[in-house]
Amino acid sequence: MIDDAGNQLGVMTPQEALKIAQQQELDLVEIAPTAKPPVCKIMDYGKYQYQQSKLDRVNKSKQKKIDTKGIRIGFRTETHDLEVKKAMVEKFLQKGQKVKIEIFLRGREKAHQDLARTNLENFIKIITVPFITEQEIKKYPGGFNTVIAPKV
Structure with a gap:
């Protein structure tokens, strides 16, 4: 049993502890229910909850939010356009941002999904900035996508 000042009051029955808390x-x-005997503390629980929520807000504001940028490539995108997209991906990776790369298929292009997957794999191979693949190439209704992140 611990009081609100943090002083140890010793071992007592739950009824005695409740009586002291009510006084x-x-x-x-109950702080540590698995301990033998269980450890309890006398405190203003509402005040404790408020302090915890305040601490959570402060910690959340200190967290760095990582943006995910998106790059879309068409099935028939030409070499120069791929170079431009590659430069954008490398710029995002150097800034420490994740990049979602999508290759989208329209109409009859959907019949050539193996070529689309190969195009996406080839595009990923030409990226020179070191990166890790967070999500492998995955098919979705409009084509394929993958997520890459900068190597830390």
Whole structure:
């Protein structure tokens, strides 16, 4: 049993602990239920919840949010256009952003899914900035996509 100041009060029955908590107009909270004997603390639980939510908000604001950028390539995209897209992907990777690369298929192009997958694999091979593949090439209704991230 621990009081609200952090002092250890010793081992006591749950009824005694509740009685002490009610006298101080505070709550009895079980901190370590698996310990032998279980550890309880007298505290203002509402105040504790408020402090925890405040701490969570501060920690969440300190987290770095990683954006995922998207690049779309057509089935018949020419070499120069691929070079431009490659430069964009490399710029995003150097900034530390993830990149989702999609190759989309229209109409009769959907009959040549093996070529589309090969085109996407070839595009990934020409990227010179070091990266890791977060999501392998995956088929979706409009074509194929993959997600790559910069190597840390």
